[in-house]
């Protein structure tokens with residue numbers, strides 16, 4: 133089968149698109165899917181470059197998010213038929229993560245455990261479904277399971293133009309929050325406003341903390357005034373302490389990653405003086421994915437898709453992510469020539 137295969141860590145040229153990678157062989161409790169759409173995540177760049185603490189078995193096929201059609205069913209699988217349209221929960225609880233420890237979606241076919249299958253509702257396309265698990269599932273859990281965003285609250289979203297970010301914007305608007313979105317170009321800011329952001333900041337041109345203080349006032353130490361209620365920050369690096377300075381007393385600072393650096397300078401004075409809640413959030417639960425599919429089917433959210441590329445152009449897609457030129461999700465369609 134055609135697949136994008138990684139033989140060792142390094143730059144993007146370590147990923148090779150081949151036409152004759154061995155087809156998967158179905159086992160008990162498993163199915164084989166013809167992959168119609170697989171979305172790229174920043175995680176795929178970490179997989180290509182190598183992440184400390186994670187040993188990726190080589191050769192590896194990246195691609196965590198997978199949507200497609202069942203083409204083969206192994207012994208013992210019940211309730212599923214050839215031709216069923218399915219979204220894959222990327223996390224196999226015993227075997228690990230698709231596209232990292234297990235062969236992922238950047239291939240024409242993919243082997244999946246029965247318990248990972250989620251039916252795609254009518255009206256939801258393969259590309260829309262494939263946009264959801266990693267980025268949208270994580271955004272949903274951050275805002276509503278670990279965080280507690282609600283109507284009328286102010287949320288500042290850094291990296292708002294990316295996969296996780298665009299979903300945070302949509303979900304926050306959906307529940308009636310006021311959204312302040314940060315991105316690195318005028319074009320991205322315009323698109324974020326179209327997506328529903330109330331206010332936008334180009335944080336490469338001005339310090340976002342200054343702008344937050346100008347709009348909402350400096351957070352008060354002994355009152356619940358000024359600043360924002362929540363900051364979504366998976367950027368890390370030099371954005372971390374400024375994020376604390378934006379939060380009103382009792383505000384929530386939530387992280388699920390560290391695109392720009394995992395060991396930022398911090399300032400404990402803000403945490404105790406303003407009684408800040410620093411929250412971590414990791415991955416998604418099955419309910420997040422089912423709820424997101426329902427929201428898409430009902431037209432309540434529509435995943436922001438930057439473009440759909442054939443598998444042979446996977447390097448172009450990953451380069452867009454590495455160079456911060458993406459708005460929303462890049463989808464790879466392995467069946468597209």
Ligand SMILES: NC(=O)c1ccc[n+]([C@@H]2O[C@H](COP(=O)([O-])OP(=O)(O)OC[C@H]3O[C@@H](n4cnc5c(N)ncnc54)[C@H](OP(=O)(O)O)[C@@H]3O)[C@@H](O)[C@H]2O)c1
Pocket residue numbers: 172173174175266267270290291292293294295296297314315316317320366367388389390391392413414415416453454456457458460
């Ligand atoms: N823990 C989990 O379960 C989990 C799940 C999903 C994602 N994550 C993490 O969340 C982060 C975002 O993932 P994603 O897939 O949404 O990525 P993405 O689509 O590439 O979006 C990331 C955004 O961050 C901004 N950014 C700021 N500084 C950056 C830098 N130094 N390098 C690259 N981008 C930078 C970029 O927007 P601007 O150029 O506009 O600033 C970019 O659009 C990643 O760190 C990822 O590992 C974690």
